[in-house]
Structure formats: structure tokens, C-alpha cells
Amino acid sequence: MLTISNLVKSFAGEASKRRATAGRVLAVDDVSLEVGEGEMFTLLGPSGCGKTTTLRSVAGLERPDSGRITVGGRVLFDGGRLNVPANQRGLGMVFQSYAIWPHMTVFDNVAFPLQVRKRSLRPGKREIRERVAKVLETMELGHLADRQATKLSGGQQQRLALARAIIIEPPLMLLDEPLSNLDAKLRESLRYELKRLQRELGITSIYVTHDQIEALALSTTIAVMKEGNVLQTGRPREVYESPNCKFVAEFIGTSNFLRGKVVGRDGDCVDVDTEAGRVRLESAARVPVGEEVVAAVRPESLEISTTGWGNRVNEWPGTVTNRAFLGDAIDHIVRVGQGSLRVRGNPSVSIKPGTEIFVATEPSKVTLVPVG
Numbered sequence: 001m002l003t004i005s006n007l008v009k010s011f012a013g014e015a016s017k018r019r020a021t022a023g024r025v026l027a028v029d030d031v032s033l034e035v036g037e038g039e040m041f042t043l044l045g046p047s048g049c050g051k052t053t054t055l056r057s058v059a060g061l062e063r064p065d066s067g068r069i070t071v072g073g074r075v076l077f078d079g080g081r082l083n084v085p086a087n088q089r090g091l092g093m094v095f096q097s098y099a100i101w102p103h104m105t106v107f108d109n110v111a112f113p114l115q116v117r118k119r120s121l122r123p124g125k126r127e128i129r130e131r132v133a134k135v136l137e138t139m140e141l142g143h144l145a146d147r148q149a150t151k152l153s154g155g156q157q158q159r160l161a162l163a164r165a166i167i168i169e170p171p172l173m174l175l176d177e178p179l180s181n182l183d184a185k186l187r188e189s190l191r192y193e194l195k196r197l198q199r200e201l202g203i204t205s206i207y208v209t210h211d212q213i214e215a216l217a218l219s220t221t222i223a224v225m226k227e228g229n230v231l232q233t234g235r236p237r238e239v240y241e242s243p244n245c246k247f248v249a250e251f252i253g254t255s256n257f258l259r260g261k262v263v264g265r266d267g268d269c270v271d272v273d274t275e276a277g278r279v280r281l282e283s284a285a286r287v288p289v290g291e292e293v294v295a296a297v298r299p300e301s302l303e304i305s306t307t308g309w310g311n312r313v314n315e316w317p318g319t320v321t322n323r324a325f326l327g328d329a330i331d332h333i334v335r336v337g338q339g340s341l342r343v344r345g346n347p348s349v350s351i352k353p354g355t356e357i358f359v360a361t362e363p364s365k366v367t368l369v370p371v372g
């Protein structure tokens with residue numbers, strides 16, 4: 001549906017830390033992506049990593065230095081040769097700075113994109129009324145249909161911008177942090193609404209966010225970006241469970257990192273001597289004995305026992321040094337050997353600091369990530 005090949009975009013500006021040539025900042029540095037039909041594809045990364053610039057390039061609001069962008073087989077940008085203007089790209093867009101039409105009511109803001117369609121494509125008055133009412137209901141704006149758009153709160157304006165983009169059922173919808181101004185509850189409920197709508201209408205969407213929970217909850221595919229590059233692309237579970245580098249492991253969820261050295265291999269398992277003791281992990285990577293590596297394991301993949309199991313491969317004695325109640329979970333910080341592990345568990349099991357306990361995990365729950 002969308003193909004981005006070798007996209008590069010630089011801006012004039014101070015070189016900062018980012019790779020820069022002749023006083024230009026490389027905001028997007030050779031990005032290639034493929035987005036399939038019906039996907040909710042998320043660009044996820046910290047502030048300034050180039051997500052918005054990538055999206056704006058697809059929208060036609062930035063002119064890239066080089067690369068190629070096609071949507072549904074139609075070439076929208078091709079190096080210096082072709083650059084289809086934004087208003088001829090036919091894409092739905094919702095940006096952080098939601099532009100609504102201030103002189104219109106909420107209803108008219110959403111109806112307008114349908115009313116100005118070519119006569120042959122324009123729905124009848126009744127259909128427009130029904131479609132607008134349905135979208136406004138979904139966005140919890142039904143009761144505000146007659147209100148002037150400027151007399152809405154920031155969050156309501158953001159939902160109005162979303163409603164207006166969705167109503168035209170575009171082949172590709174570009175969403176840049178469209179839920180950023182909403183309170184936590186509304187944000188969560190709209191996240192599900194958006195996902196349901198997107199699936200029902202089959203609208204392929206590119207979603208930009210720096211919120212990893214949002215990305216995990218919404219996406220069919222996540223591309224993790226850092227400093228203008230895409231580091232990993234995959235299904236949410238894949239990126240979460242098998243991060244391909246330390247940055248991804250740290251950026252999505254919380255991880256324990258144990259530095260160590262490979263001491264042996266047994267079939268699909270690799271043994272690593274770490275600061276916390278011997279760790280066995282499953283890895284298909286051909287890592288030679290003696291190689292320095294980092295073993296990563298999620299807090300929720302570790303278990304605690306006061307008595308120990310006695311027969312597990314990855315079972316280490318340790319001492320609780322701290323604990324934090326999180327409401328739906330409890331984190332214990334456990335000193336194991338020379339290392340420290342965060343273990344997340346059921347909040348009904350709270351263990352006092354100073355208690356000697358055992359920590360264990362399965363080899364399949366430990367991931368090998370390159371040092372660095």
C-alpha cells in the first residue's frame with residue numbers, strides 16, 4: 001500500500017550530535033518501509049528521531065532530499081523528478097496541531113469534506129447526515145454537533161480532527177500523535193475505538209507516537225526509530241519479546257540487562273556467564289564462545305520464590321533490596337551475584353527488603369542483544 005525507499009531529508013541547522021553534512025541536520029537518514037493494506041503501522045521513537053518528518057514527507061508537506069514514495073502503486077515522490085502536491089495525494093491527515101475550520105459547527109466540519117466532493121462521488125444529504133452522526137457518536141462528540149468548533153476543548157478539537165479525517169475513508173490515513181491532548185481515560189478508550197474503526201473500514205494508517213504502550217496496543221506493525229534510522233520493524237509482540245538491540249529493549253517496556261561472556265552452546269541454547277551468575281538462553285544466533293554479550297530479560301518474565309525450586313536451569317539465590325507497589329503489580333529489586341534484577345509480580349506477594357529469596361526464569365524468556 002505504501003512503500004518508502006531510501007528516504008533522506010535534511011534541514012539547514014546546527015550539526016548537533018546527529019550525523020550532519022555541511023551544516024545540515026539529517027532528520028531522516030535512509031529510511032525504507034513497506035506498509036501492507038489494512039495495516040496500522042506505527043513509527044515509534046523518542047522526540048526528534050524523525051517520525052514526523054517521515055510522515056510529513058508522505059503527506060507532501062516536506063520535500064525530501066532523495067528517495068521514493070509510492071501509495072497503492074502511484075508514485076508520489078521520486079527524487080528530484082516528481083513531487084505530487086499535498087492536496088493531490090488524497091490522503092487523510094491528522095496532525096498534532098489539529099487544524100479545524102473555526103467558523104463552522106462541529107457537524108459542518110465533518111460534513112464539509114463530503115459536501116465538496118465531485119458531484120458524481122458526493123453522497124446524498126441524508127446519507128451525509130447519517131454518516132456524520134455515526135462518526136461523531138464514535139468520537140463522543142454527538143452531543144456537540146451544533147457547537148461552534150472554536151468553542152471546544154483541546155481534546156474535543158483533536159477528536160473533531162480525527163472525525164473529519166475518517167469521514168472520507170481515505171486509502172491511507174496519516175496520524176501524528178492524534179491522541180496526545182486527551183486525558184488518560186479518554187485516550188485509552190479512543191485507542192480502542194480507533195483500532196476498531198481502522199479495522200472495520202480497512203483504512204491503512206501510519207501512526208506516529210513516542211508512547212510505547214500506545215504503539216503496542218494499536219499497531220499491526222511497529223517500526224522503532226532512533227536518530228533518523230529505523231532500527232527494527234516487526235509485530236508488537238515480536239519487537240517486545242525479541243528486541244534486536246539494547247535501544248529497542250530499553251525503549252519498549254522495561255528490561256534487565258546482564259552483561260556477560262558466552263561460555264558454551266547446546267543446540268539452540270547459549271550459556272552466558274553474567275554478573276548475576278550463569279544464564280541459559282534460547283538463541284538461533286551463531287555467537288562464538290568468548291564473545292561479550294548482553295542478556296535481556298523483562299521484569300515480568302522473572303519469578304520469585306522464598307524456598308526456591310531446586311531443579312530449574314536459570315535459578316539464582318538473591319536478596320531483596322527494595323520494592324515498589326504499582327497498583328496492579330509489585331516490583332522487587334533483587335541483588336543477584338554482582339547484578340541487580342527488577343522482578344515484577346502479583347501485588348499480593350510483597351517481600352520485605354533484606355529477605356533472601358530465589359529468582360528464576362525460562363531460557364526462552366531471555367534475549368541476546370548486542371553489546372552497546
Ligand code: ATP
Pocket residue numbers: 011012013025026027045046047048049050051052053054210
Ligand atoms: P517529536 O516526537 O518531538 O515530534 P520526531 O521524532 O517527530 O519528534 P522530527 O520532528 O521529525 O522528530 O524531527 C527530526 C529532527 O529534525 C529533529 O532534530 C528536529 O529538530 C529537526 N527538524 C524538524 N523539522 C525541522 C525544520 N523545519 N527545520 C530544522 N530542523 C528540523
